[in-house]
Amino acid sequence: MMAHEALRDWTEWLTHERRSSLRTVEAYRHDIVLALAFFEQHLGGDVDLASLAKLSLADLRAWLAHETARSEKPTRRATNADSRARSRARRVSALRSFYRYLAVRFDVSNPAPGLLATPRLKKRLPRPLGQEQALAAPEGISDDAYTSAAALRDKALFTLLYGTGLRIGEALALDVRDLSNAGENMLRVVGKGGKERLVPLLPAVREALETWKAAHPSPSPDAPLFCGTRGGRLNPGVAQRAMREWRKGEGLPDSATPHALRHSFATHLMEGGADLRAIQELMGHASLSTTQAYTLADEKHLLDVWRKAHPRAEQE
Numbered sequence: 001m002m003a004h005e006a007l008r009d010w011t012e013w014l015t016h017e018r019r020s021s022l023r024t025v026e027a028y029r030h031d032i033v034l035a036l037a038f039f040e041q042h043l044g045g046d047v048d049l050a051s052l053a054k055l056s057l058a059d060l061r062a063w064l065a066h067e068t069a070r071s072e073k074p075t076r077r078a079t080n081a082d083s084r085a086r087s088r089a090r091r092v093s094a095l096r097s098f099y100r101y102l103a104v105r106f107d108v109s110n111p112a113p114g115l116l117a118t119p120r121l122k123k124r125l126p127r128p129l130g131q132e133q134a135l136a137a138p139e140g141i142s143d144d145a146y147t148s149a150a151a152l153r154d155k156a157l158f159t160l161l162y163g164t165g166l167r168i169g170e171a172l173a174l175d176v177r178d179l180s181n182a183g184e185n186m187l188r189v190v191g192k193g194g195k196e197r198l199v200p201l202l203p204a205v206r207e208a209l210e211t212w213k214a215a216h217p218s219p220s221p222d223a224p225l226f227c228g229t230r231g232g233r234l235n236p237g238v239a240q241r242a243m244r245e246w247r248k249g250e251g252l253p254d255s256a257t258p259h260a261l262r263h264s265f266a267t268h269l270m271e272g273g274a275d276l277r278a279i280q281e282l283m284g285h286a287s288l289s290t291t292q293a294y295t296l297a298d299e300k301h302l303l304d305v306w307r308k309a310h311p312r313a314e315q316e
Contacts, residue, residue, distance in 0.1 A: 001106065003036050003047040010101045019194055021169045022236055031094040038063045049108050052099075057112040064091060064116070085119040092116045127255040128264035134162050137261065138208070141246045149215050153234075154242055156212035157226050161258055163205035165265035165283050167191070168236050168258040177221035179209055191284040199282055 011029050014020045020028075039047050042059065068084065095113045102108035129137065142155035160171055170189050178188065185201045201209070213219055217231060224233035239258055247256040262283070269279050280288050 001049050003039075003049065003052055006049060006052075006102060006106060007032055007036065007098070009105065010098055013101060013105075014097075017194070019169075019173070019190060019192065021167065027090060028094040028097060031091045032098050034067065035063050035091075035095065038066055049102065049106055052102065053108045053110050055110060055112060057115050060095060060112055060116060064088060067091060089118050092118050127253075127260060128267040129252070129256055129260055131264075131268055133250070133252065133256070134261060134264040134268070137162065137243070137246065140250065141242050144242065144245055144249075149217065150229075152212045152215050153226060154239075156208040157234075157239060158243070158258070158261065159205050159208040161261040162265055163202050164189075164199045165262050166199065167262060167284075168239060170284075172224070172226055172234050172236060172239070174225040175221065176213065176216065176219050176223045176225050179213060179225055180221065189284070195284065197281065197284050 007029070010032075011025060014025045014028065015022075036047055039051070039055065039059070042062065043051060068088065071084065071087065092113075095116065099108070099110055099113040102110075128134070138155045138158035141158050142151040145151035145154050157171060160166060161168065164187070166189060170191055173190065174187075181188065185203075185206060186198045187201050188196060189199055190196055209225075213225075216223070216225075217227065223231070226234040228234050228238065236258075243256065243258055247253075250256075266279050266283055269282075270276075276288065
């Protein structure tokens with residue numbers, strides 16, 4: 001079997017079984033396409049599974065070095081050290097994921113990817129919206145919609161994102177039946193790795209979803225809950241563009257994205273005194289350390305409050 005055929009199978013597995021985000025799938029696929037092109041030139045011929053099994057640690061390092069050098073060419077946009085480190089870390093992650101799939105699916109054994117060093121990355125703190133901005137987003141975004149149906153859809157989608165903390169991919173993967181089966185106001189969601197979790201639906205969220213469902217052009221159980229103009233599942237880019245246009249009008253930074261509503265959900269719960277473990281469950285985080293990033297964000301908020309309110313702060 002040729003490597004590009006395995007790449008196609010792996011991409012399908014990431015999308016439909018692993019349920020990775022569209023952004024992750026595209027980034028990983030792009031990295032492996034570049035890697036295979038490099039190895040074809042490096043080995044002087046087409047790359048098959050046997051060739052992939054024989055690649056050495058030096059071969060993999062040569063590709064990573066090639067990509068680093070290519071990104072630093074004067075004709076390309078300059079990147080800082082943190083950005084270069086993140087790009088390398090993603091490439092290593094893509095290689096490891098690809099080879100793990102090859103080992104399980106095609107019995108291709110190669111320990112080299114596991115020996116690659118991953119650069120240490122600076123931890124990025126979440127960048128949430130303020131509470132007023134997050135509350136205003138669904139209404140503001142829906143006001144800019146071209147049709148009344150799209151307005152109801154967008155209001156329901158963005159109310160859901162902020163009201164439950166779902167990832168945009170999780171929300172867009174919902175079908176109409178998922179809402180119909182949401183008994184006791186608990187919505188069942190399939191997250192990363194196919195893991196299921198239950199998230200509560202606040203009355204305002206439920207109302208927005210039911211209003212949209214009543215106007216849904218094809219509310220059959222197996223239809224996508226959030227659909228585009230042609231009835232297919234809504235593309236994440238459409239939602240991202242809608243929020244981008246709204247944030248421009250509001251003068252908000254580029255960090256105000258659909259994913260920022262997820263950060264806002266967690267941060268505002270944290271500021272309200274919610275338990276860290278409960279937030280972990282609601283967010284679908286596999287590790288508590290991921291949720292603890294919101295503790296750091298909240299500490300910054302508390303420090304700002306201290307600087308504004310404490311008498312001693314003026315003397316600092």
